[in-house]
Amino acid sequence: xxxxxxxxxxxxxxxxxxxxxMDKGKVTVIASKKGVGKTACLVHIAIEKLLAGKQVxxxxxxxxxxxxxxxxEDLFAELTAGKKIDNVDELRELIMKxxxxxxxxxDGIVDQQIINSLEAMxxxxxxxxxxxxxxGYNFQKAEKADLDRLKAFxxxxxxxxxxxxxxxxxxxxxxxxxFPCELxxxxxxxxxxxxxxxxxxxxxxxxxxDSTNSNKEIKLFLDPKTLLIAxx
Amino acid sequence: xxxxxxxxxxxxxxxIDSGKTTLSERILFYCNKIHAIHEVRGKDGVGATMDSMxxxxxxxxxxxxxxxxxxxxxxxxxxxxxxxxxDFTVEVERxxxxxxxxxxxxxxxxxxxxxxxxxxxxxxxxxVPRLAFVNKCDRTGANPYRVKEQxxxxxGLNSVLMQIPIGLxxxxxxxxxxxxxxxxxxxGDSGLELVExxxxxxxxxxxxxxxxxxxxxxxxxxxxxxxxxxxxRETEEMIHDAVRKGVLAREMVPVFMGSAYKxxxxxxxxDAVVRYLPAPEDIENTALDLDDNEKEIVxxxxxxxxxxxxxxxxxxxxYGQLTYIRIYQGTIKKGDELYNTRAKKKFKVGRLIKxxxxxxxxxxxxxxxxxxxxxxxxxxxxxxxxxxxxxxxMTSMYVPDAVISLSIKPVDKKAADNMAKAINRFTKExxxxxxYVDEESNETIIQGMGELHLDVYVERMKREYKAEVxxxxxxxxxxxxxxxxxxxxxxxxxxxxxxxxxxKVCGWIEPLEEDGKNYEFVNEVKGGKIPTEFIPAVDxxxxxxxxxxxxxxxxxxxxxxxxxxGQSHPVDSSDMAFQLAAIGAFKEAYMKAAPEILEPIMxxxxxxxxxxxxxxxxxxxxxxGMIVSSVEEGALCHVDAEVPLSEMFGYSTVLRxxxxxxxxxxxxxxxxxxxxxxxxxELMKKYQEQPKK
Numbered sequence: 001x002x003x004x005x006x007x008x009x010x011x012x013x014x015x016x017x018x019x020x021x022m023d024k025g026k027v028t029v030i031a032s033k034k035g036v037g038k039t040a041c042l043v044h045i046a047i048e049k050l051l052a053g054k055q056v057x058x059x060x061x062x063x064x065x066x067x068x069x070x071x072x073e074d075l076f077a078e079l080t081a082g083k084k085i086d087n088v089d090e091l092r093e094l095i096m097k098x099x100x101x102x103x104x105x106x107d108g109i110v111d112q113q114i115i116n117s118l119e120a121m122x123x124x125x126x127x128x129x130x131x132x133x134x135x136g137y138n139f140q141k142a143e144k145a146d147l148d149r150l151k152a153f154x155x156x157x158x159x160x161x162x163x164x165x166x167x168x169x170x171x172x173x174x175x176x177x178x179f180p181c182e183l184x185x186x187x188x189x190x191x192x193x194x195x196x197x198x199x200x201x202x203x204x205x206x207x208x209x210d211s212t213n214s215n216k217e218i219k220l221f222l223d224p225k226t227l228l229i230a231x232x
Numbered sequence: 233x234x235x236x237x238x239x240x241x242x243x244x245x246x247x248i249d250s251g252k253t254t255l256s257e258r259i260l261f262y263c264n265k266i267h268a269i270h271e272v273r274g275k276d277g278v279g280a281t282m283d284s285m286x287x288x289x290x291x292x293x294x295x296x297x298x299x300x301x302x303x304x305x306x307x308x309x310x311x312x313x314x315x316x317x318x319d320f321t322v323e324v325e326r327x328x329x330x331x332x333x334x335x336x337x338x339x340x341x342x343x344x345x346x347x348x349x350x351x352x353x354x355x356x357x358x359x360v361p362r363l364a365f366v367n368k369c370d371r372t373g374a375n376p377y378r379v380k381e382q383x384x385x386x387x388g389l390n391s392v393l394m395q396i397p398i399g400l401x402x403x404x405x406x407x408x409x410x411x412x413x414x415x416x417x418x419x420g421d422s423g424l425e426l427v428e429x430x431x432x433x434x435x436x437x438x439x440x441x442x443x444x445x446x447x448x449x450x451x452x453x454x455x456x457x458x459x460x461x462x463x464x465r466e467t468e469e470m471i472h473d474a475v476r477k478g479v480l481a482r483e484m485v486p487v488f489m490g491s492a493y494k495x496x497x498x499x500x501x502x503d504a505v506v507r508y509l510p511a512p513e514d515i516e517n518t519a520l521d522l523d524d525n526e527k528e529i530v531x532x533x534x535x536x537x538x539x540x541x542x543x544x545x546x547x548x549x550x551y552g553q554l555t556y557i558r559i560y561q562g563t564i565k566k567g568d569e570l571y572n573t574r575a576k577k578k579f580k581v582g583r584l585i586k587x588x589x590x591x592x593x594x595x596x597x598x599x600x601x602x603x604x605x606x607x608x609x610x611x612x613x614x615x616x617x618x619x620x621x622x623x624x625x626m627t628s629m630y631v632p633d634a635v636i637s638l639s640i641k642p643v644d645k646k647a648a649d650n651m652a653k654a655i656n657r658f659t660k661e662x663x664x665x666x667x668y669v670d671e672e673s674n675e676t677i678i679q680g681m682g683e684l685h686l687d688v689y690v691e692r693m694k695r696e697y698k699a700e701v702x703x704x705x706x707x708x709x710x711x712x713x714x715x716x717x718x719x720x721x722x723x724x725x726x727x728x729x730x731x732x733x734x735x736k737v738c739g740w741i742e743p744l745e746e747d748g749k750n751y752e753f754v755n756e757v758k759g760g761k762i763p764t765e766f767i768p769a770v771d772x773x774x775x776x777x778x779x780x781x782x783x784x785x786x787x788x789x790x791x792x793x794x795x796x797x798g799q800s801h802p803v804d805s806s807d808m809a810f811q812l813a814a815i816g817a818f819k820e821a822y823m824k825a826a827p828e829i830l831e832p833i834m835x836x837x838x839x840x841x842x843x844x845x846x847x848x849x850x851x852x853x854x855x856x857g858m859i860v861s862s863v864e865e866g867a868l869c870h871v872d873a874e875v876p877l878s879e880m881f882g883y884s885t886v887l888r889x890x891x892x893x894x895x896x897x898x899x900x901x902x903x904x905x906x907x908x909x910x911x912x913x914e915l916m917k918k919y920q921e922q923p924k925k
Contacts, residue, residue, distance in 0.1 A: 063385050065861040065872070101861035117845060117864060125849030125859060 014194070014207070014218065024130075025155040026211075027147075027189075029137075031165040031180050032196035036203060038164040040227050041196065042133050043071045045162055047079065047095065054130040055098045057121065057159075061108045061136045065101045068135075072099070078226060100127055108138030109146055115153050122157060134163040139186060147189035163190075179208040198224070235599035236513040236533040240309045240505055241558070243327055243360070245351045246337035251367040255337055255492040256300075256311060261422070262498050263302035263309070299545070299556050299603045301586050304502045310603045326613065328358040330544045330558035330603065333479075333509030335501070336364045340374035340489070344382040345839060352387045361479045363504055364389075366489040369397055369496070370404045376489045389485045390478075392449040393442050395500065397489055398432060407489060407497055408435055410443045411471050416500065423495030449484060450474035472507050479508045512601025517560050519616070519624035522573060529624060531561040535600040538562050538619035539570065542626045546613050546661045547605075554585065555606045557598075560626070562619060564598040570617040573625050575610075583607035612660045634666055634679035635832040635877055635901050638686050639704035641675065650699035651676075658689055665689060679709070682899065683881060708878040710915070711830040711904055712781030713790040717742040718825035723799070724813035732804035735813035737762065737770055738797035741821045744790045751778060754794040762798035762810070769807040770795055773814025782822050783829055783912075784919040789904075793818075829912045832877040835902040838887065840895025842869045847890040855879035856908070874902060878911075 032038050046056045060068055076095060080088050100121060104114055121127050132154075154161045165183065173181045178195050187193070193209035203222040210218075220229060246252040300311045312327045328334070334355055338348060355362055364383055366376040376397055383391035395407040398415055406417035408431050415435075417427040431439050447466065451458035454474035460466040478484030488504055490497015513533035519540055520526040531540055539562035547554045557564075564570070568581045585605040586593045598604035611617075616625045642648035655667050655678070666679040680686045683706060693699040723736040744752055753771045762770065774793045781788040798813075836857065838848050842864055848871055852859055857875035864870075880899060887895055907915065 063863060063865070065863060069861075096860075097858060100859050103861065103863040105863065105865035113842070113864075117842070117862075117869075120846035120849055121859070121862070124846040124853070126853040127849075127859065 014205070014220075024158045024160055026191040027151050027154055027161045027163065028192040028194065029139075029163045029165050029183070029186075029190050030194045030196060031167055031183055033167050033198075036196045036198055037222075037224065037227055038166065038196065039071060039135055040075065042135055042162055042164050043068075043075050044227055046099065046131065046133050047072065047076060049131045050095045050098050051091065053094075053098075055128055056100075057118065057127065057129040057132045058099060058101045059110075059114070059118070059132060059134045060101065060103045061106065061138075062103060063105050065103050068101050068103075100125075100129075107141060108136055109141055110134065110137065110150050111146065112149065115149060118153070119157070129157070129159050132159050132161045134161065137163045137165055139165045139183060140168055142186065144186070144189060147186055151189065177208055178204070178206045203227070235308070236535065236601040237511050238307055239511055239599075239601050240307060240509055241312070241330060241332045241512065241601070241603060242309060242505055242509060243312045243331040243334045244337060245328075245334050245355060245362075247339065247342065247345045247348045247351070250337050250339040250342065250348075251492050252337045255335075255365065255367060255498070258492045258495065258498045259309075259311060259502065260300065260302055262424075262502060263304050299587055299605075301588055301603075304506060307506045309502075309505060312603070326544050328354055328360055330542065331358070331360050332512055332515050332601075333505070334360045334362045335505070336362050336485070337367050338364060338379050338383075339371075340366045340369045340376050340379055341371050343375075343379045344386045349387065352389075359482060361482050361508075361510055362485055363479070363501070363508060364391060364485050364487045365497075365501055366487060367492055369400055369489050370402060370491040370494045372401050374400045374404070376400075376487070380487050383485060383487065390449065390483055391485045391487050392446050392475075394446065394475075394486045394488055394504070395497075396435065396439060396442055398435065404491060404494065404496060407500065408439045409500065410439060410446050411468050413439065413443065418496045418499075423498070426499055447471070450478060453477040453481065453484065476508045480510050480514055512560075517626075519560070519626050522623040522625055526625075533600050534561065535563045538622050539564055539568070539617070540619075540622065540624055540626070541570075541617045543609075543611050543613055543615045543617065546611075546657070552608055555609045555611055556587075556603060557606060557617065558603050559598050559600055561600065563600055564604065564617075566596050569620055571620050571622070572611055573616045573618060573623055574612070575615065577610075578620065579609055581606060582609075614663060633709070633901070634664060634681065635709050635834075636682060636686065637677050637679040637707045637709060638690075639670075639673075639675040639677050639707070640690065640701040641704075643700040643702060647699045647701065650697040651693060651701055654689075654693045654697040654699050658692070675704070677707075681901070706881060708831060708876075710784060710786040710907070712783050712786055712788045712827055713830055714741060714743055714788075714822065714825035714827050716824075716826040718821040720817035720821035722813055722817035722820050724809055724816055726809075727804055732801070733806060733809035733812070734799075734801035734804035735762075735766070735806075735809040736799035737795055737810070737813045737817045739793065739795035739817075741791055741793050741818070741825055744792040750789040750791070751775065752792045754792065756794055756796040757798060758796075761800070762795070763800055763805070766800065766805065766807060766810040767795075769810040770798075770814045773811035774818055776811070777815050777818035777822075781827065782819065783827055784915050786829070788822075788827075789830070829907040829915060830904040831907045831911075833874050833902050833905040834877050834880060834899040836873045836875045836880070836897060836899040838871045838873070838895055838897040840869065840887075840891050842867050844891040844895060845869045845871070848887075848895060851883070851886060851890055855883070856911075874905075875899075876905070876907075877901075 030038055030041055046058060049056050058068060072095060076092060102117060102121060118132070122129055150161065167180050167182050174195065174197065175181055178197060180195055183193060187209055191211040192207060195206050195208045197204045201224070203224050205220050205222055207218040222229060244252050244256050302309050302311060312331060336352065336355070338344060366379045368374065369376060380391045380393055383389045394410055396410065397404060397407055399405045406415060408415050413431065415429045415431045417429065419425045419427050447461050450471055451461055451474065454470065454477060457466055457470040457474040460470055475484065475486055479486065486504065486508060488497060488501050492498060517531045518528045519531055521529050539559065541557045541559045541564060543555050543557050545556035547556065564581055564584065566581055566584050569578055570581060571578050584595050584598055585607060586595050587605055595604065618624050642651045658665050659667055664681050668677055670677050678686060678689065690701060690703055693701055717740055719740040721738045724733060726733040753774060755767050778788040778791065840848055845862070849859060852871065852873045852875060855875050856879050857873045860872045860874060862869055862871045883897065887897055
């Protein structure tokens with residue numbers, strides 16, 4: 001379904017490569033410097049899930065939810081632009097209907113209060129989320145306990161969680177395997193870490209931590225404008 | 233007096249319960265127009281002067297907008313008290329139309345709430361420059377700094393503090409004026425005595441910091457100030473001047489604060505109204521020239537020009553019908569002859585009135601830019617009055633479609649007479665309130681923008697017109713539409729003796745893609761198969777069919793009809809025959825075109841403590857609602873959702889009981905959406921069960 005729209009989606013390629021990978025109960029972190037396109041990447045992933053009929057809960061830490069809504073609209077418009085799709089409006093409707101945005105105006109840590117709110121949405125709100133997107137998690141302040149809590153929640157609720165991490169230090173250091181040193185302390189608390197780096201006018205996407213230990217090197221390049229797989 | 237240069241026409245816009253009425257009342261008080269302060273929910277039973285209607289007093293909210301004239305330090309100000317509830321938005325919008333400036337009142341605890349956003353959007357639509365007043369700084373949890381940030385973050389306004397509070401909550405003593413750099417205290421009886429002192433030592437650093445922010449913001453609007461500021465020789469005058477420029481350009485919103493209830497901060501706010509908000513001549517207003525293809529004409533605030541005025545509010549006072557008008561150009565004198573461009577009627581100006589809260593003053597002339605009232609003029613609100621010779625109309629006001637209807641039945645003959653009077657008045661006052669008699673059931677149906685909107689009118693019928701009525705269950709204004717193309721080939725034939733009827737039409741109907749258009753008729757008949765003179769009759773026949781769809785008898789929208797073939801009879805064809813043929817053709821095609829039912833979907837915003845959010849989510853979910861987003865800030869959560877109107881009846885009661893009365897909601901019409909199959913089946917079943925008369 002809708003493969004026209006998503007055959008170049010980074011997520012599809014990643015998931016295909018990681019057999020038995022990002023799935024229910026798993027926590028994946030996408031890390032990069034500011035401005036490389038983490039939010040766009042997350043929204044891409046969300047749209048792909050939505051087009052597959054999944055329900056997505058988008059968590060953010062900014063007050064303005066209309067910005068997030070326009071991210072979805074813009075990326076969806078970009079995906080569908082110039083393609084012959086009969087039911088664009090229906091698809092857009094589907095995306096709207098299966099997505100809820102929850103915003104928390106605080107310092108970017110998923111604390112117990114937020115978990116309670118997510119549970120309220122899934123339970124009494126009757127929103128059966130499959131995927132939770134967390135944009136702008138503050139890893140600088142996060143403690144091990146915070147991540148453990150999140151992981152436990154993912155397993156209990158049966159959701160996959162995607163988190164973006166903004167690397168804050170001025171001079172972001174990656175080790176020889178493209179692993180962002182800043183995230184070393186949480187390395188063991190999440191299932192996957194994907195690093196995004198701007199290289200040779202393209203964005204390099206690389207899985208730098210893989211709890212399934214597939215030992216495959218997974219690396220691909222994205223067009224910095226569309227964030228789709230670069231044609232090369 | 234050059235009124236157009238001095239006058240201020242201001243409105244006070246706010247969320248319910250942010251203390252707007254109290255503030256209006258204090259403004260009147262300080263302008264020495266009234267002599268005792270009464271509370272809105274008055275303990276002494278007198279009530280605030282602006283709420284002239286009993287009903288408002290009872291509910292503690294302001295429904296009608298009354299224009300009141302006051303004078304502050306020599307400057308005349310017309311204060312228009314605008315209602316706060318979304319159900320009455322037309323009243324708000326009509327008031328906004330005639331304003332030159334506004335005070336946006338915010339609660340220091342609640343801050344920018346869902347409704348402040350609606351109200352601000354309306355102010356933006358009518359391009360009204362504004363000041364912000366953070367009220368209720370004496371309340372527990374007051375935080376004017378946060379409200380200032382919210383104005384920026386949530387409303388995208390360039391909000392700039394003009395004052396900082398001295399003490400907050402129960403310790404609120406006064407404010408620091410960041411232009412003068414003085415502390416101002418409100419002492420004496422009712423805060424009448426203004427005492428200026430040095431800034432308390434513990435506030436000096438903060439005052440300096442905020443003054444710097446103010447100067448940085450104001451410098452954007454004045455090179456003179458920017459230069460002087462660099463050299464440290466800025467004057468108060470320069471700052472005022474720059475802020476005024478920023479406000480008039482609608483690029484800056486100065487923030488003031490205080491507590492109307494505790495009589496703190498009102499006088500500086502009045503000074504700011506005079507200093508920063510525009511006079512009529514600072515604002516450009518336009519009218520449409522009806523003689524010149526509705527070309528836009530810029531009106532001039534010039535008393536020597538011919539008169540152009542807008543009737544924006546009708547009111548049934550104790551002395552007869554009052555029509556509030558705003559004079560945009562020229563003046564109006566007693567005995568003048570004016571022309572109503574909608575009704576195309578001339579009339580003579582009899583009594584001319586100026587309103588001061590609940591008293592009125594007879595005047596001989598209304599000046600340019602002023603708001604006055606006329607007595608005994610037969611007109612509707614929104615009418616334009618001009619000097620004979622002109623034929624202008626002020627741009628028509630945006631009037632949304634009604635989404636709800638209610639049947640009403642008078643209890644006896646006397647009530648029936650009174651009800652007719654009341655409805656006649658209300659439909660003139662409020663363009664969103666409509667009324668018609670249903671042909672089939674012979675019932676009187678009133679239509680409006682929401683449950684509360686209609687409730688208020690039913691109440692007013694009882695109170696003001698002594699018309700007891702029995703109301704039916706509220707009815708949602710459904711629509712029908714088609715989703716597929718379907719063809720028709722229909723012959724209307726009646727040729728048995730006498731003059732016969734004959735007409736045949738062929739073609740198809742299909743969904744109309746274009747937004748905002750309900751019907752399109754395309755004629756592709758070639759070779760005179762249907763003679764040209766009968767084409768309008770075919771069009772008319774289809775249009776008549778749209779009034780009642782065949783699913784549940786609600787109007788059909790979004791339909792395109794193409795007629796490409798047909799047949800006529802040299803003797804028996806007539807307009808009537810082709811009209812009936814079209815009606816038959818529509819019936820033939822409609823059910824084949826996969827018709828479906830549409831319902832009004834409301835944009836609902838709920839605000840309440842985070843502890844109840846599970847209940848809030850559940851209440852929306854149970855109403856076939858879709859949660860769009862939820863924002864949590866501190867202990868408060870704000871939920872935006874889309875919910876079908878038909879599910880929203882009685883929601884206020886439900887929400888109250890779910891949240892111990894701590895949550896509130898607003899809603900407004902968003903769009904028409906498809907009704908899910910199960911609901912649509914039920915609606916059709918209900919329609920079929922209705923007794924057919």
